[in-house]
Amino acid sequence: MSNRVKTDRIVITAKINGDERTFLADERDSLLEALRERIGLTGAKEGCNNGNCGACAVLLNGVLVNSCCVMAAEIEGAELTTVEGLAGPEGLHPLQQAFLEEAALQCGICTPGFLMASKALLDENPHPTEHDARFWLAGNLCRCTGYDKIIRAVLKAADQMGSNGR
Numbered sequence: 001m002s003n004r005v006k007t008d009r010i011v012i013t014a015k016i017n018g019d020e021r022t023f024l025a026d027e028r029d030s031l032l033e034a035l036r037e038r039i040g041l042t043g044a045k046e047g048c049n050n051g052n053c054g055a056c057a058v059l060l061n062g063v064l065v066n067s068c069c070v071m072a073a074e075i076e077g078a079e080l081t082t083v084e085g086l087a088g089p090e091g092l093h094p095l096q097q098a099f100l101e102e103a104a105l106q107c108g109i110c111t112p113g114f115l116m117a118s119k120a121l122l123d124e125n126p127h128p129t130e131h132d133a134r135f136w137l138a139g140n141l142c143r144c145t146g147y148d149k150i151i152r153a154v155l156k157a158a159d160q161m162g163s164n165g166r
């Protein structure tokens with residue numbers, strides 16, 4: 001980013017998607033900037049860059065955060081899960097599969113954030129009602145799909161995860 005003020009570099013070590021990673025960042029980097037520009041994890045998207053859209057959502061020590069509102073330095077020693085860490089060796093996460101099956105995305109900018117927020121929801125509440133899902137996902141904005149398909153996908157994934165124990 002050419003218009004940035006020059007600042008000091010810092011070394012950060014964190015467990016990212018199960019792997020210990022050490023990387024150099026600008027001390028003023030947000031976590032979103034560090035993920036995308038320093039580590040090459042471009043799954044988290046920049047929508048508003050001010051905490052209002054949820055496109056940049058990740059799990060920090062299991063807690064859902066908007067990575068545009070977290071400083072990169074804050075993840076030192078932490079565990080981070082981004083959308084790149086959602087699928088396992090056995091294939092797509094049930095949420096990813098359900099989003100595909102329910103056509104719960106169009107441009108896809110909001111999708112990583114919805115997936116991570118939905119993962120956080122199902123971690124906390126494996127059997128959400130439609131109201132629970134709509135309430136939980138109120139912080140994630142989608143400009144093109146509409147919310148019904150997204151909610152259907154989340155509830156479908158919850159059902160499937162409940163039945164196969166994943």
Ligand code: FES
Nearest residue numbers: 047048049054068
């Ligand atoms: S880009 Fe972080 S909340 Fe919108």
Ligand code: FES
Nearest residue numbers: 106107110142143
């Ligand atoms: S799919 Fe385009 S913003 Fe949600």
